[in-house]
Amino acid sequence: MTRLIVAAGGGGDAVAAAMLDAGLYGGQERAVILTYAWDRLLIDPAPGPRGADNFTGLLPITPAVSEVPAEARPIAPAGSTLPRLAAELPNTFALLDPHQGAEGVTRQLKELINHLSPTSIDLLDVGGDILARGDEPTLKSPLADALTLAACCQVNAPVRLLVAGPGLDGELPPDDFRDLLGTLVHTFTAADVDRLGSVLDWHPSEATGMLAATARGARGTCEIRDAGLPVHLTDESPTVHEVDLADAVSRNQLARAIMTTETLDEVEARSREICGYSEIDYERNKAAWLKDQPPTDLNPDTVLTQLEAFEADATRRGVTHTTFRHLTEALNYNGTQRASLRELLISSRPEQYQAPLWRITTNPE
Incomplete structure (x- = not known):
């Protein structure tokens, strides 16, 4: 069972x-x-x-x-x-x-x-x-x-x-x-x-x-x-x-x-008609753009400086937490660097890791 x-x-x-x-x-x-x-x-x-x-x-x-x-x-x-x-x-x-x-x-x-x-x-x-x-x-x-x-x-x-x-x-x-x-x-x-x-x-x-x-x-x-x-x-x-x-x-x-659709192409066509877009089109466009974006060096001092600027702005917006996906993109790193960025941040400021989110602070210890 x-x-x-x-x-x-x-x-x-x-x-x-x-x-x-x-x-x-x-x-x-x-x-x-x-x-x-x-x-x-x-x-x-x-x-x-x-x-x-x-x-x-x-x-x-x-x-x-x-x-x-x-x-x-x-x-x-x-x-x-x-x-x-x-x-x-x-x-x-x-x-x-x-x-x-x-x-x-x-x-x-x-x-x-x-x-x-x-x-x-x-x-x-x-x-x-x-x-x-x-x-x-x-x-x-x-x-x-x-x-x-x-x-x-x-x-x-x-x-x-x-x-x-x-x-x-x-x-x-x-x-x-x-x-x-x-x-x-x-x-x-x-x-x-x-x-x-x-x-x-x-x-x-x-x-x-x-x-x-x-x-x-x-x-x-x-x-x-x-x-x-x-x-x-x-x-x-x-x-x-x-x-x-x-x-x-x-x-x-x-x-x-889409009840009677027989292909994913048909489903996408109905989505464009009803919602105005297909989310796979968004992924296609973003994937093409990302292919031309070389990875940026994850220098710890640079990352922490970028983080402090991001957190100051986020605090002004009333933000208390963020995800590592958003941090990766907000700090202008490649999606493939998400795991490395996450490891760097948690090792540098473990007190801000409220698993699995990142807790925003403008006064890091």
């Missing part, structure tokens, strides 16, 4: 799914986590999600679904955090491949449900952008969530939609969808986060990182992404709420429009 958790957006949602399995279910039945291999450009220099043909070492589960074990490897230049997650967490990670559109994702989900006969099926989204209409000015990445939502409403099985950390993805203010939040299912605690071991020390997810930080007690305002979006860390941030699946589909225009 097992549980199935569908990580709506891939990336950090897969980590949050493992945290949910540990915190809500106690890990008694090892959950299978169905997730995209979509880690954005900090980890994967190739835009968009990875498919099964981008890996070696996958293990077949059903004709359309493969497991990503610890021994699997992405084929260069692609990158993926999934093999390392499989190595460090007790869960089984199954690959969700969106290249056959919503029809393909639905087929994968049906096959996996028939194979596993799971005791429960949860669709988990961190932040709440799965509840977007599609026209919100702050919405940045609706495509992956809309695809999983479209598929989950087309399987003949009970799927429970869960939203963790309302607003933590910086895409929708919680007030925009608070009326849709139903039963409080769980409030994450520090113990839930600790069960993940060291995963959040290296995984780049900002939303799940903030979810973990708030479970450990962090409160304030955190700047994220390349644009420095402010996200409020509140008592609501570590909560998980159930949302009616039909209400979510009724609200999400993109999910309804």
Whole structure:
């Protein structure tokens, strides 16, 4: 017997799914986590999600679904955090491949449900952008969530939609969808986060990182992404709420429009029509720009001087925390230098590391 958790957006949602399995279910039945291999450009220099043909070492589960074990490897230049997650967490990670559109994702989900006969099926989204209409000015990445939502409403099985950390993805203010939040299912605690071991020390997810930080007690305002979006860390941030699946589909225009799509290109075309853009286009453009940006030398004295200037400005904006992804871009370093920058800062000022976030101070000791 097992549980199935569908990580709506891939990336950090897969980590949050493992945290949910540990915190809500106690890990008694090892959950299978169905997730995209979509880690954005900090980890994967190739835009968009990875498919099964981008890996070696996958293990077949059903004709359309493969497991990503610890021994699997992405084929260069692609990158993926999934093999390392499989190595460090007790869960089984199954690959969700969106290249056959919503029809393909639905087929994968049906096959996996028939194979596993799971005791429960949860669709988990961190932040709440799965509840977007599609026209919100702050919405940045609706495509992956809309695809999983479209598929989950087309399987003949009970799927429970869960939203963790309302607003933590910086895409929708919680007030925009608070009326849709139903039963409080769980409030994450520090113990839930600790069960993940060291995963959040290296995984780049900002939303799940903030979810973990708030479970450990962090409160304030955190700047994220390349644009420095402010996200409020509140008592609501570590909560998980159930949302009616039909209400979510009724609200999400993109999910309804892509129900019968058979290719990822079709999904992107619908996203451009409804939302005005495809998030994969943004990744394509940014990847092309990053190829022309040589890495800058990480000189410790220079970095700390830049940090002090950044923190002074951030304090004036009312910012109390930031992510290492945002720090990397705000200090004008290459995304591949994120891990090195993080190590340098923590070793220089360990008191400012409020795992896995960086705490802002204008008076470093």
